[in-house]
Each structure stands twice: as structure tokens, then as C-alpha cells.
Amino acid sequence: MPAGRPRARSRGVQPRAAGPPPGRPRAPRSRWPAGPTAAGGRLRPGGHDPRRRDPEALRTLAGRNEARRGLPPRDGGERPRRAMNLLALALLFSPQQAAPPTATPPATIGEERPLFGGVASGPATAGILELTLDGAIERGLQRNLALLLAQQRIRAARGARWEALSDLLPHLSLYLSETRQKINLEAFGFTGLPGFNLPPLVGPFNVFDARAQLTETLLSLEALEKTRAEKARIDAARFSYQDLRDLIVLVSGSLYLQAVAEQSRIDAARAQLETARALHELAVDRKKAGLVPSVDVLRAEVERAAREQQTILAETRFAKAKLALARAIGLPLGQQFHLADRVTYSPGPVLSLDDALKTAYESRADWKAAQARLRAAESARRSAADQWLPTLEVRGDYGAIGATVGGARVTYTLGAAVRVSVFDGGKRIGKVLQADAALEAERMALEDLRGRVRYEVEAAALDVKAAQDRVGVAERAVALAKEELTQAQDRFRAGVANNIDVVEAQEALASATETYISSLYDHNVAKAAMARALGVAEATYKQLLRGE
Structure with missing residues (x-):
């Protein structure tokens, strides 16, 4: 008879199980079968109850039993x-x-x-x-x-390089427009001259304009290093x-x-x-x-x-x-x-x-x-640092403008510009810090590799x-x-x-x-x-x- 179970009384009468004391909830019944315990159905101090075997130990024991029988493990092995x-x-x-x-x-x-x-x-x-x-x-x-x-x-890397290279290549566009307009001279400050009576409104009249526009950056170290970085990423x-x-x-x-x-x-x-x-x-x-x-x-x-x-x-x-x-x-x-x-x-x-x-x-x-x-991170770092340097670009347009297509006359514009960024609210500093951190990360990654x-x-x-x-x-x-x-x-x-x-x-x-x-x-x-x-x-x- 398993230990811990009350013995039967004389004439085969089983005693009534004693309930919990008043105010104390009944302990849940264990799902493990009763096993051998110490005298009186209780564990001695420091004893081990096999009914409370660790589930991991049970799985290990089951695996050993199956291995002795030649069966594959339950978890697929x-x-x-x-x-x-x-x-x-x-x-x-x-x-x-x-x-x-x-x-x-x-x-x-x-x-x-x-x-x-x-x-x-x-x-x-x-x-x-x-x-x-x-x-x-x-x-x-x-x-x-x-x-x-x-x-x-x-x-995608090739596309990013073309995008970076576009800052160094010429930009050519064609422009064609036909406009009919009426202008208020007073809106532009023409209020009349002494002895002359200018009408406040001029028009309506037509304006036809057709021209080609060209813009090219001749010098930009920032764009050059950015292009090199994208080439290294390819x-x-x-x-x-x-x-x-x-x-x-x-x-x-x-x-x-x-x-x-x-x-x-x-x-x-x-x-x-x-x-x-x-x-x-x-x-x-x-x-x-x-x-x-x-x-x-x-x-x-x-x-x-x-x-x-x-x-x-x-x-x-x-x-x-x-x-x-x-x-x-x-x-x-x-x-x-x-x-x-x-x-x-x-x-x-x-x-x-x-x-x-x-x-x-x-x-x-x-x-x-x-x-x-x-190499890409090094070029990106130089590109961020070169934002302080000036850039040189040229621009121009060539075309014809007139009231009609037949009466259009050739006009053009040529110009050059040098641009220097003086203060941009700390944007350049932020880019340099980010590029420097990325460079150090790539160096550490290379050493780790x-x-x-x-x-x-x-x-x-x-x-x-x-x-x-x-x-x-x-x-x-x-x-x-x-x-x-x-x-x-x-x-x-x-x-x-x-x-x-x-x-x-x-x-x-x-x-x-x-x-x-x-x-x-x-x-x-x-x-x-x-x-x-x-x-x-x-x-x-x-x-x-x-x-x-």
C-alpha cells in the first residue's frame, strides 16, 4: 500500500478523510501517483519526494529508456x-x-x-x-x-552612385512656354510720371519663350568625396x-x-x-x-x-x-x-x-x-568635413522670346557663382559627428572580422x-x-x-x-x-x- 494513505479499519470500513481545519483551504490533489515516503506518509527533513520530480529530469529519464529500447527521441532527436x-x-x-x-x-x-x-x-x-x-x-x-x-x-548601390554623381555632372533642361497676361503697373511701383498719363493696366499681351538651360558644378569637394563613397559601396x-x-x-x-x-x-x-x-x-x-x-x-x-x-x-x-x-x-x-x-x-x-x-x-x-x-566611410567622413569649403558653379540659358513665335528674338544669359556656407544651424557639425562615428564603427568591424x-x-x-x-x-x-x-x-x-x-x-x-x-x-x-x-x-x- 502506498505510504501516506490511511489504513483500513476492521471489517473493511474505510475512514472518512479528514478535511482541512476551518478557515484553511484544502490543498490541491497532486497529479502524481502516491510514492514511497517516510513513516507516517510525510517526508523526513531534507528528504526527496519522487512525486515532485523535475519535469526536465523526467524527460531525460524517458529519453534514456527509449534509447535503451532503440527508439528515437520524442523531440525528433x-x-x-x-x-x-x-x-x-x-x-x-x-x-x-x-x-x-x-x-x-x-x-x-x-x-x-x-x-x-x-x-x-x-x-x-x-x-x-x-x-x-x-x-x-x-x-x-x-x-x-x-x-x-x-x-x-x-x-540599388549603382543608383545611389548615379544620384551622388549628378551633383558633379551638367544639368540640362529645355523650357517652352506660351503666356497671355495683363499686368498692373501700380503693383510694381509705376504710379505715373509728371506730364505723362500712364494707364495702370497694361495688356493683355502674349509672351512666347523657348530656351535651353544649363547648370554645372565646376568645383565641389563635398560632392566629389560623396561620389567616391558611393563607388566604394558598390x-x-x-x-x-x-x-x-x-x-x-x-x-x-x-x-x-x-x-x-x-x-x-x-x-x-x-x-x-x-x-x-x-x-x-x-x-x-x-x-x-x-x-x-x-x-x-x-x-x-x-x-x-x-x-x-x-x-x-x-x-x-x-x-x-x-x-x-x-x-x-x-x-x-x-x-x-x-x-x-x-x-x-x-x-x-x-x-x-x-x-x-x-x-x-x-x-x-x-x-x-x-x-x-x-573606404566608403572614410570618403563619407571627408565629404562631411568638406561642407565648409566653397563650391563653384556656372549657369546659363539660350533661347528666343517674343510676343509670337515668328517675332521671337534670341536672348541668352551666362553667369558663374561661388557659394560658401557660413552658418547652417549646426547641420554640418551633426553630419561630421555621424560620419566620424560610422567610420570608427567600420574600423572596429574590420578588426573584429x-x-x-x-x-x-x-x-x-x-x-x-x-x-x-x-x-x-x-x-x-x-x-x-x-x-x-x-x-x-x-x-x-x-x-x-x-x-x-x-x-x-x-x-x-x-x-x-x-x-x-x-x-x-x-x-x-x-x-x-x-x-x-x-x-x-x-x-x-x-x-x-x-x-x-
Whole structure:
């Protein structure tokens, strides 16, 4: 009888539960079942009540129990998230800061990162598309949303440069007018002369005027530096676009590799399911022959059900991985495709730290973009300081004016002007302060990027080395697990052991296979992240992922 529950009286009569004292509310009944407590149904001082177990501890305990049975975790598993850690590291420092990526892009456009979005390239085609790794990356470089948006940012930067350049280029306009008017001379101060009687109103009369007007700034250091700043911003936008191309190679390739890994998990889960079915059939036959107890049959049925559930989850994850891939590379909506490539193991690159850093600083487009942004900030700072300097401009017009078109006479105006701003209420000081702050921010960002490049290169090298070692260990673990399963099956068939050893060996093989698949995926993503850290992802992904 659980502790804390009143004992029954004689003759099977249960006592009435004592209510709370007057004025004291009844304590809510716990939703946890009664558990063992100290004597008298109460905890000793400093004791632990298992009914109030922390929910996080319960979830951890449930996960351990499921892991012992070979079931995947209830939350979809830590493995998919762990497999994306290397990709998240590379995306964390991308030009568009956002939350770490997941295997499946968010459903809401306003919440998703453009890196995981794509613009569909037309209607879906009939049949199944054979999608290779090269094809996926090429489609991503053409239809990924982040890259298309970067192209528009380059266009916007070009427009801003033309707008700044207009302050230095000539402004030419044509003017044509035909006016009929009547003028009040008294309004202009003509009240008449002694001896002359001028009418107060003149007209109506016609005025025709046609002319070309030209204005050009000959000297303006402010406008010149502003134009240079916009030119540097164009360079920064172009380098950012190139940096995004490397990032799209990493994203598209990683999503393709993840889909391949999920497909491998399906194959492994189906093979384990067939083994579990064979084990169940063998247990049933031996039970009919009276060689094993019923518990062996039940144990085999539980193992088969666990493998069926694992297969269903693997198929679901594979379908979602394909959806994420199709979304990122801009496949037509509803397009059916098959993964044509199975990326195998190939060793990673071997570079010294000095050579890797030299390659990174020479090749990384984000480093070049940061330098271009610094040049733009320096020009903007000089432009703000040059507001105190005079500007020189010329203007003129040439045309014909008269009462009629036929009676128009040629007239023109030529002039030059020097303009010096003396006081503008502090506007110039404000612009200088803003430009100076922006310049210091770009300098600090460049120094931060210098350290970040070194960190990413070193971290990527460590990831490649660790993943490569894990693949070797995982291969040996799979071979040992297969041998263990074979021996356990032989012992069960020979009747010298029950099927507990077989079930445990099958679970060990499933765990070793999953570890190998995850290690191989992590190794390939680590190599892609290394190429991204070096700034050569687009140029070298075939050599890294295919071993060419």
C-alpha cells in the first residue's frame, strides 16, 4: 500500500478523510501517483519526494529508456540539430544576422532567413528529376532568394552612385512656354510720371519663350568625396554578393548532404526492420516447438515495433529534408526529384595554419567587402568635413522670346557663382559627428572580422580533423556491431541463449550505424565549412566533397 494513505479499519470500513481545519483551504490533489515516503506518509527533513520530480529530469529519464529500447527521441532527436552545428557556425557570421539555421526553413516568410528561401523557376515538369549535388548547387546559385536580393542591392548601390554623381555632372533642361497676361503697373511701383498719363493696366499681351538651360558644378569637394563613397559601396555590395555565393554553396551542399544522410538512415532502418522481423519469426517458430518461453516472442515483437517506428520517423525526416532542399534551391513547386548522388568518404584538405590564413585573407569576399565599406566611410567622413569649403558653379540659358513665335528674338544669359556656407544651424557639425562615428564603427568591424577569420579557419580545421577521426572510429564500431549481432543470432538459433542478447546486439548495431551516418555527414559539412572559411567554397566544392 502506498505510504501516506490511511489504513483500513476492521471489517473493511474505510475512514472518512479528514478535511482541512476551518478557515484553511484544502490543498490541491497532486497529479502524481502516491510514492514511497517516510513513516507516517510525510517526508523526513531534507528528504526527496519522487512525486515532485523535475519535469526536465523526467524527460531525460524517458529519453534514456527509449534509447535503451532503440527508439528515437520524442523531440525528433538531437542528431539532426547536432548535424547542423557546423553549418550554423558558418551562417552565424554571415552578413545577415539571424537565428541559427535548422533543417527545415520556417513556414512564415517574415520569419525565415533568405538563405533558406528560393524563387521557383517555373512550373514543375512531368516525371522525376534526377538531382545531383552539382545540379543542386548550381540551382541554388541561380534561384536562392538571398542571392537574388543581393543582386538588387548591387543595383540599388549603382543608383545611389548615379544620384551622388549628378551633383558633379551638367544639368540640362529645355523650357517652352506660351503666356497671355495683363499686368498692373501700380503693383510694381509705376504710379505715373509728371506730364505723362500712364494707364495702370497694361495688356493683355502674349509672351512666347523657348530656351535651353544649363547648370554645372565646376568645383565641389563635398560632392566629389560623396561620389567616391558611393563607388566604394558598390564594391562592397559586389564583394558581399560573392561572399553570399560561397555561403549558398555551403547551404545548398549541406542541405543536399543532409537529405542523403536521411536517405541512408531510411536504408539502415529498413534493414534493421527486416532483421527484427526475422528475429520475431524465429522466436515464434521456437515457441511453437517449445524451445523458448513466451517472453522471447514478446521481446521480439517489441523490438520489431520499435524498428517500424524508427523507419516511419526516418521516412518523415527524409521527406522534410527534401522539402528544405527544394525550397532553398528554388525548384518548381511540387517538383518530384530523386537524389542521384551518394557522397562517400574522402579525406579533408591538409593545410598549415599560415597557408590557410593567407588564403583566407586573399580570397574571402567578406573581408574585401569590409575593406570597401571602410573606404566608403572614410570618403563619407571627408565629404562631411568638406561642407565648409566653397563650391563653384556656372549657369546659363539660350533661347528666343517674343510676343509670337515668328517675332521671337534670341536672348541668352551666362553667369558663374561661388557659394560658401557660413552658418547652417549646426547641420554640418551633426553630419561630421555621424560620419566620424560610422567610420570608427567600420574600423572596429574590420578588426573584429580579422580575428573572426582566424577563428573560423582554426575552428574549421579542428572540426575536419575531429570528424575525420570519428568516421574511422564509427566504421570500426559498425563492423564490431555486425559481428556481435551475428554471434548473438547464432547462439539464439543454437538454443544456448535467449534473444535478449540478439535484441541488445541489434540496438548496438542501430546505434553504431546512426553514429557512422552522422559522422560522415559531419565530415562532409566540416569540409564545406572549411572551404567557406577559406573563401574558396564555390571554386573547390567538387574537390572537397567528391574527392576530385
